[in-house]
Amino acid sequence: MTILRKIACLLSVLALLAGCSTPPEQAPDEVSRLAASIRALSPEIDPAEATRAADIAVNYPKQLRSQYGVTDPPLLHNIKVNSGARPRGLCWHWAQDMETRLAQENFKTLDLHRAIANGHTRLLIDHSTVIVSSKGDDMFQGMVLDPWRYGGTLYWAPTNKDEKYTWVPREKVFAMKRARRQGQRFVDASDPSTEPLPEDLALAN
Secondary structure, eight states: OOHHHHHHHHHHHHHHHHTTSOOOOOOTTHHHHHHHHHHTTOTTSOHHHHHHHHHHHHHHHHHHHHHHTOOSOHHHHHHHHHTTSSSOOSHHHHHHHHHHHHHTTOOSSEEEEEEEESTTOSSSOOEEEEEEEETTOOGGGSEEEESTTTTTSOEEEEGGGOSSOOOEEHHHHHHHHHHHHHTOSSOOOSOTTSOOOOTTTOOOO
16 A cells, blocks of 8 residues: 555544534524525525525435435445445535536526535545535635535535635536546546546546
């Protein structure tokens, strides 16, 4: 095992221990609080759309938690997914399924974005999320909707005020990964929860 792999494993264990805390309890008015925060992003946002988006963001992850068979903290569940014991539940699964569900609403005043954190380093696990913004705004003006962090209990915050992650547009991270692959003949498998490149973007050497 290389030094980098050993360091990556050690950091993963430390992150695992740090991630085993009890998720925060959602407020009874969580949907209305999130809806108000989404509306506050721009006066152009339809209040009804903000409420629909907030309701899905808060409640759909609970359905996904059941579908994924989540019974452990996120990183422990990741291990189960990567070992084949659970079908889904990596961070990018949550983000993908959330984005798909939100997109079904065909919002007219909201845009959806995908972002990745920790993509700049192989020593930390990539983390994916979906972000909602006012129509035409970029993700940095939006609201992070992250259901993975607490295993189905939604974490949300303005993109630039996330308490833990610095988010980068997913397309920029994918461009970086393509560049890496062009410079090496193997795929780094030290981080099993990294969001894979779509097949049409993965460049074979």
